Amino acid sequence: MNKTRKNDVHPVARADAGELTITGLVSYRLQLVGNLMSRSAAMHYRRRFDVSLWEWRTIALLGARPDQTLNELAKVVDLDKGLASRVISALAERGLVQRRADEQDARAVRLSLSPAGGKLYKQLIKAAAARNDAFLKALTPEEWAVLDRALVKLEQVGRASIEEEKQLAASEGPPKSPSK
Template sequence: MATGSAAKKRPPDPLVLLEEFLPYRLNVLAGLTSSALAQIYAERYGLSIPAWRIIVTLGQYELRTARDMAPDGVMHKSTVSRAVSALEKRGLVVRRPNLDDRREEWLALTPRGREIYEAVAPEALAVEERLLSVLTSDERRMLSSLIEKLTQQARRLAPGDLEEGDA
């Protein structure tokens, strides 16, 4: 019969508290931030997260290919493809031939797509400012630096086709 402390000991949990696990914490922060932004782009304009990322990217860069956008937004190419098709059906994105590479097409915002980008971008920046308002200037700079370092390290560790929201 086993008695004493040896019989009662359990191995320690690999994740003592999920709430302290960095990938979980980052995912929670991203989810809460996305929810705040969704009030703008989902409720007002009916855009999904991938669709909003495409609108923003095309608003900033004018022309991009779907292949160019997948790694930028950490989206799988099939996610980008579905979002582009939905945006095209709504008349927000147009495809143009890429004369240098006929296997892909250039994507651009239509005037209606540009109107949405120009209306929502300032509101999204205001949400960002409200989120960051609890940090000092030094903390903001430090946060930006830390996010950059962690992002570079995560890209080295992650498989090439990691979807957003995985953690």
């Protein structure tokens, strides 16, 4: 296997063998593809089910893992608690999510799908599976296996990078203003 050294730039990240550009960054490419997939999903779920992308994700997570707190849900979705609260409130007003007090923590609220939310969840998951199949048809099984392994590795590196940045920020203090 041809591996690059740690300080080498991967040949794919070069633009016409010149200097690295933003479009050659793996994070840019992944974000672009993710945004395209998310935007098309948002349009699809709004048109077919009258739910926003965040509502769809919330319903999907509560359908897969019922009885979560708002904090747990916000963490899994990687969503600001304030925005997660607004999404939950909108879904509750529509009768799709139920809230109940947490027996162990009086400040916490447990969330689950209502019967109507459960019915919508089944429809959404069926639509999501069809969309997923359409994306997977663009790849051979071998290409998907390689991509899946690569995504696992990139997720691990991303999480480690976040932890490293947190540690560096804590040890270095606030950033200094650039010199003029």
